[in-house]
Amino acid sequence: MKSESLRDAYGKELVKLGSKDADIVVLDADLSSSTKTGYFANAFPDRFFNMGISEQSMVTTAAGLALSGKKPFVSTFAIFLTRTYEQIRQSVCYNNAPVRFVVTHGGITVGEDGATHQIVEDVGIMSGLPNMNVIVPSDSIETRSVIDYLANVDKPHYVRLSREKFPVINDEDYEFRIGKSITMKDGTDLTIIADGVMVSKSMEAAEQLKKQGISARVINMPSIKPIDRDAIIRSARETGHIVTAEEHSVYNGLGSRVAEVVSESYPVPVRRIGMRDTFGKSGKAWELFSYFHMDVKDIINEAMTCLEEKNYENIP
Amino acid sequence: METYQVDLSEIALRIRREIVRMVYSAQSGHPGGSLSIADILTVLYFKEMNIDPKNPTDPKRDRLILSKGHASPALYATLAIRGFFPISELSGFRKIDSHLEGHVSREIPGVEVSTGSLGQGLGVGVGMALAGRLDHLDYHIYVILGDGEMEEGNVWESLMAGYKYNLRNLTAILDRNGIQLDGYTRDIMPLHDIHSMVESFGWNVIEIDGHSFSEIESAIEKSKTSERPTFIIANTVKGKGVDFMENNPKYHGSPPESEELYRRAMRQLGEEL
Numbered sequence A: 001m002k003s004e005s006l007r008d009a010y011g012k013e014l015v016k017l018g019s020k021d022a023d024i025v026v027l028d029a030d031l032s033s034s035t036k037t038g039y040f041a042n043a044f045p046d047r048f049f050n051m052g053i054s055e056q057s058m059v060t061t062a063a064g065l066a067l068s069g070k071k072p073f074v075s076t077f078a079i080f081l082t083r084t085y086e087q088i089r090q091s092v093c094y095n096n097a098p099v100r101f102v103v104t105h106g107g108i109t110v111g112e113d114g115a116t117h118q119i120v121e122d123v124g125i126m127s128g129l130p131n132m133n134v135i136v137p138s139d140s141i142e143t144r145s146v147i148d149y150l151a152n153v154d155k156p157h158y159v160r161l162s163r164e165k166f167p168v169i170n171d172e173d174y175e176f177r178i179g180k181s182i183t184m185k186d187g188t189d190l191t192i193i194a195d196g197v198m199v200s201k202s203m204e205a206a207e208q209l210k211k212q213g214i215s216a217r218v219i220n221m222p223s224i225k226p227i228d229r230d231a232i233i234r235s236a237r238e239t240g241h242i243v244t245a246e247e248h249s250v251y252n253g254l255g256s257r258v259a260e261v262v263s264e265s266y267p268v269p270v271r272r273i274g275m276r277d278t279f280g281k282s283g284k285a286w287e288l289f290s291y292f293h294m295d296v297k298d299i300i301n302e303a304m305t306c307l308e309e310k311n312y313e314n315i316p
Numbered sequence B: 001m002e003t004y005q006v007d008l009s010e011i012a013l014r015i016r017r018e019i020v021r022m023v024y025s026a027q028s029g030h031p032g033g034s035l036s037i038a039d040i041l042t043v044l045y046f047k048e049m050n051i052d053p054k055n056p057t058d059p060k061r062d063r064l065i066l067s068k069g070h071a072s073p074a075l076y077a078t079l080a081i082r083g084f085f086p087i088s089e090l091s092g093f094r095k096i097d098s099h100l101e102g103h104v105s106r107e108i109p110g111v112e113v114s115t116g117s118l119g120q121g122l123g124v125g126v127g128m129a130l131a132g133r134l135d136h137l138d139y140h141i142y143v144i145l146g147d148g149e150m151e152e153g154n155v156w157e158s159l160m161a162g163y164k165y166n167l168r169n170l171t172a173i174l175d176r177n178g179i180q181l182d183g184y185t186r187d188i189m190p191l192h193d194i195h196s197m198v199e200s201f202g203w204n205v206i207e208i209d210g211h212s213f214s215e216i217e218s219a220i221e222k223s224k225t226s227e228r229p230t231f232i233i234a235n236t237v238k239g240k241g242v243d244f245m246e247n248n249p250k251y252h253g254s255p256p257e258s259e260e261l262y263r264r265a266m267r268q269l270g271e272e273l
Helices: A006-020 A040-042 A056-065 A078-094 A108-113 A121-126 A140-150 A199-213 A229-239 A253-266 A285-291 A294-314 B002-026 B038-048 B071-080 B085-090 B121-134 B153-164 B195-200 B213-224 B258-268
Strands: A003-006 A025-030 A048-050 A073-077 A100-103 A132-135 A157-160 A163-166 A181-187 A191-194 A216-220 A223-225 A242-249 A270-275 B061-065 B141-146 B171-178 B204-209 B230-235
Touching: A003 A056, A006 A025, A006 A040, A006 A140, A025 A040, A025 A056, A025 B085, A040 A048, A040 A270, A048 B195, A056 A073, A056 A078, A056 A100, A056 B121, A056 B153, A078 A100, A078 A121, A078 A242, A078 B121, A100 A140, A108 A285, A121 A132, A121 A223, A121 A242, A140 A157, A191 A199, A191 A229, A191 A253, A191 A294, A199 A216, A199 A242, A199 A294, A199 B195, A216 A229, A216 A294, A223 A253, A223 B038, A229 A253, A229 B258, A242 A253, A253 A270, A270 A294, B002 B071, B002 B258, B038 B141, B038 B213, B061 B121, B061 B171, B071 B085, B121 B153, B153 B171, B171 B213, B195 B204, B195 B230, B204 B213, B213 B230
Parallel strands: A025 A048, A025 A073, A073 A100, A100 A157, A132 A157, A191 A216, A191 A242, A242 A270, B061 B141, B141 B171, B171 B230, B204 B230
Antiparallel strands: A003 A163, A132 A223, A181 A216
16 A cells, blocks of 8 residues: 655645635744645745744634634644643634644554654644634645635634654545545444544554454545544444544544544443653654554454443343 | 823723712722723824724724723723713623623624734734735724733733734734732733833834823834834823822722722722712
8 A cells, every 4th residue: 555645745736726825824933844835835835824933823823814814824843732722722723714724643553753843732622612613634635625725614614634644545536524534444343533544543453353254344535533433323323333433642643533423322331541640752653653553453452342342241 | 292192091080980979889800900091092093993883883994802801891992982881881890780791791882803812912903904905905903901910821822823923913012001900010920121022022112101192103103014013002191080090000900998988099090979
């Protein structure tokens, strides 16, 4: 399976959007060569603002641009945006200023830079903000479609991208829809709901489970807020047990949101894969998944545990 | 000219009366830092700014951001008297059935940006000034800051950005009243030499008496033609116009405690009771 960079897809799509829409402006905080907004800076220097290593200034300025009819895209590393939580809350979300935060280097796939740069709390932080939508794309194709969608939104959005290239898993004609999930693989025994890079890992797990005669449904849930409640409840009804997988803390991320939905509407056991109240660490990006028990084998283990529980429940 | 000056004084007095009435009726709010900016708002809204209450979203309008959003009574009173919404609505300030939020809210006609958490308004002003330049519109952005607010790092980041993009359409006005919630700014966190500090960030700095209509007007006129972004240090008196509130940190965030004090304040502000 080929892999592609999500941030590179973002940077190039942004240039395409910029050539069609003169209201698109881009702000970065001295990381444009890493976030790939540098492409836009080269193409449209008058509409690119490098705010320096001053994230609070960047976010409040973006709010002012958005409130004046511009369409600001704001990029830095995920970790550094969260230092401006309160500017995002007050100046962006409370004003309902349609600022598009597209951050890169989310999660543990930052790799060697280590714990200081591997944020695994951001999805939870952003999801708690009124007016904010939160999206975690799974590959480059989905990223491009999300960026196109952002051109004409009327409220704040947070999009989390990665440093590493991710396997390309979506079809070329894929079209992102806010609040909607994609069933990547149908199944009847259990459902795996994932976002980001964990979607491809879940598909791999489902292939291996199939060899053992287990039918796992795999759902790609890029829209964390609003979340696709219908798809979650349907899976709970149709397959029972759910496994969630995210490159994020199990607190306040995808797993928590799924558990909330089933608890309110159709309770089934939900087993969550993700970071368990811990910081990341230095290492090769792809080694870290095994280290933190978030790899394909761990998804398979959770799925097997689900089925054991299910069989136990079925004993007359 | 003389009669015009008298008009501004009457408007400023009326704004001050409404401020005291609002915080007394709500039994909460921030009178001190509202009274200190009443003269500045009077000159801006009744003399200098290009605004039209009948067309509050005109793309060519000038914009004001009250970064010290706790001084909401001053802005609400000014907007109501200027005709953006009925003066009768001021009585709803901070009450559950009203849109007049405790801190400045964008839901209110004439308000550009919701504020209340300090340090953010200048950055929003930078964004609006950049947008004006991109759109080739020559509107002007005014941002009113408190001097306690200068302790926020966000302000200094935005001063750097204002210099970098040479935002001549941006004017910051500092309400230099010397008092913040916990006491005098010189004790809490002194601004050693605010004039040279901001000047060294590349801004055009003008220092004035923030209660002199002619000095306020002249400084704003100069800022409109400046080759650099302008920072006006307006030396003011916190609680200006009410003797027991003047220079008293207690009235940063407290209404008059009694009917007697309320009446005394209103008499001093020209109300015939």
